[in-house]
Amino acid sequence: xxxxxxxxxxxxxxxxxxxxxxxxxxxxxxxxxxxxxxxxxxxxxxxxxxxxxxxxxxxxxxxxxxxxxxxxxxxxxxxxxxxxxxxxxxxxxxxxxxxxxxxxxxxxxxxxxxxxxxxxxxxxxxxxxxxxxxxxxxxxxxxxxxxxxxxxxxxxxxxxxxxxxxxxxxxxxxxxxxxxxxxxxxxxxxxxxxxxxxxxxxxxxxxxxxxxxxxxxxx
Numbered sequence: 001x002x003x004x005x006x007x008x009x010x011x012x013x014x015x016x017x018x019x020x021x022x023x024x025x026x027x028x029x030x031x032x033x034x035x036x037x038x039x040x041x042x043x044x045x046x047x048x049x050x051x052x053x054x055x056x057x058x059x060x061x062x063x064x065x066x067x068x069x070x071x072x073x074x075x076x077x078x079x080x081x082x083x084x085x086x087x088x089x090x091x092x093x094x095x096x097x098x099x100x101x102x103x104x105x106x107x108x109x110x111x112x113x114x115x116x117x118x119x120x121x122x123x124x125x126x127x128x129x130x131x132x133x134x135x136x137x138x139x140x141x142x143x144x145x146x147x148x149x150x151x152x153x154x155x156x157x158x159x160x161x162x163x164x165x166x167x168x169x170x171x172x173x174x175x176x177x178x179x180x181x182x183x184x185x186x187x188x189x190x191x192x193x194x195x196x197x198x199x200x201x202x203x204x205x206x207x208x209x210x211x212x213x214x215x216x217x218x219x
Contacts, residue, residue: 001006001064001096012068012072012076012079012080013063013064013068013108014060014061014064014068014083014218015079015080015083016058017061017087018057018059018061018083018086018087018090018136018157019136020056020057020083020088020132020138021044021054021086021087021090021091021196022087022090022129022133022136022195023130024028024034024053024054024057024090024094024199025049025050025054025093025094025097025129026126026130026133027046027096028046028047028050028051028054028093028094028097028098028105028128029043029122029126029129029188030103030122031043031046031047031050031120032097032100032122032127033048033123033126034103035047035101035105036115036118036119036122037060037103038117039114043101044101044104044105045095047098047101048098048101050097050181051092051095051097052100053094053095054087054090054091054093054094055091055094055125057087057090057091058087058090058091061083061084061087062084062087062211064198065080065083065084065201068080069081078202079098080105082198082199082201082202085194085198086136086195086198089192089194089195089198089204090191090195091190092188092191093188093192095131096184096185096187096188096191097184097188098172099184100181100184100185100188102178103180103181103184104177104181106173106177107174107177107178108173108174109174111169112176113164114161114178117157117160118178118180118181119158119186120157121154121158121182121186121189122185124150124153124157124189125154125185125188125189125192126195127150128147128150128151128154128164128185128189128192128193129195131143131144131146131147131196132144132192132195132196132199135147135196135199136163138201139199139202141199141200142202143195143199144196144197144200144203145200147192147195147196147210148193148196151189151190151192151193154185154186154189155186155189156176157182158182158183158185158186160178161178161179161182162182165178165179180197184185190194
């Protein structure tokens with residue numbers, strides 16, 4: 001045995017909780033897609049359980065972070081702060097997906113085209129969350145960039161759904177619920193985009209939201 005060889009360091013317990021939160025949110029997105037397509041009662045229960053678990057994870061990180069951050073190096077402290085930002089967005093994603101589940105269960109006569117649009121949005125959201133998880137695990141900027149690009153797909157799907165109903169000038173409780181569902185899924189995508197931006201901050205050491213302004217050129 002090579003005495004110089006050391007074992008890989010285990011992630012901090014709060015980092016492990018944030019990683020778990022990514023997986024829980026991804027599971028919620030998968031189950032909301034199943035609920036939209038199949039009206040599965042088990043999927044509805046799974047979404048509710050995911051929302052509760054994300055609440056618990058947020059509470060644990062929030063309670064443990066103040067003490068933990070005083071006992072680690074500066075680099076590890078930055079990682080723990082990223083975990084706090086991560087779980088804040090993940091918890092909000094869980095709330096939005098649970099809201100969607102409640103709205104879906106209120107629907108009565110759902111057109112196939114509406115079902116497909118909403119299910120496609122859920123699939124995109126699930127893939128975005130999967131890439132966030134993998135990017136966080138591997139510190140991969142490429143995966144974070146893919147998430148930022150995928151957010152526009154959710155915007156397009158939401159816009160298409162809104163436009164179709166506005167053009168047909170349909171109304172009623174189902175139409176209102178469909179539009180609220182699309183809006184909530186898009187907002188969940190926005191929070192996932194925040195996660196990708198936080199990955200850039202963690203890996204690169206600066207935020208995409210506060211890029212330095214280019215100097216003005218004299219004309």
